[in-house]
Amino acid sequence: MSKLEIDAVVFDVLGTLVDEPAGIRAGIRELDPSLDNSRIEQFLSLWQQHIDREQRRILDGVRAYLTSDVLDLEAARLVADSAAVAALALSGRRLPPWRDTVAGLDRLAQRFPLIGLSNASRTALLGLNAHVGLRWHQALSAEDARTYKPDPAVYQLAVTVSGQSPERLLMVAAHAWDLRGAQGLGLRTAYIARPVGDPPTASDRFDLSADDLADLADKLVKAHR
Incomplete structure (x- = not known):
């Protein structure tokens, strides 16, 4: 070169x-301190898979553009109950x-x-x-x-x-x-x-x-x- x-x-x-994964893990653990590590990793995997899949759909033109804030909120809904979704979605800023x-x-x-x-x-x-x-x-x-x-x-x-x-x-x-x-x-x-x-x-x-x-x-x- x-x-x-x-x-x-x-x-x-x-x-x-x-x-990034450490921050999301911390948010999940804060949400429910009783979760063991394997369960936290399962939730983290759900989160990451959703983000990767939806960004790819946007890149492929299958879905209209949405900001990362919206995708994080969607991912949080896969992990948390309705009362905790908004707080968990903000994990990506910490x-x-x-x-x-x-x-x-x-x-x-x-x-x-x-x-x-x-x-x-x-x-x-x-x-x-x-x-x-x-x-x-x-x-x-x-x-x-x-x-x-x-x-x-x-x-x-x-x-x-x-x-x-x-x-x-x-x-x-x-x-x-x-x-x-x-x-x-x-x-x-x-x-x-x-x-x-x-x-x-x-x-x-x-x-x-x-x-x-x-x-x-x-x-x-x-x-x-």
Whole structure:
């Protein structure tokens, strides 16, 4: 690949900067502290399967666009009784960061403009940032494109806001499918290993691979010397 010359770094949020399953688990456990771990995992699986399925239906044009807030509310109805649904649906705004996230973003922000690019709604991103204190210079929601990643229209949001050509942007994600979507629009890519991510296949070719954000920062500094 050509030399990595980057003018801005674009971050996936859910799973990459924050531990989404842990936040949903905590919400389910708070809902009913008597649940054992296996039951919590069953409910978490129901939640995740619903979100994945409905986002795919929207991408395929089977269902009209709905924000992540609406999909979270639907998922919560599969898990909670009517009195607790609204509270559980807000679990997606109280997700814990990975231990390297805050310091890693602060370090990277000293060298690059940082853009958050998420399938989460604008409202969810606001709540999440208030909860975690993520460092970015611009947060973009797929809601602005009225679709979900990996639709190219979502990545185009970052290209437009940055004012740079796609190859001057580095998309960072723990999900190989997300990075493939970014590559389709010409963005450079960096895979971050997370326990809840989607690891690369043997055929994937990303510009960088890092253990965490500190490792990514080290590699970007080296690439720009």
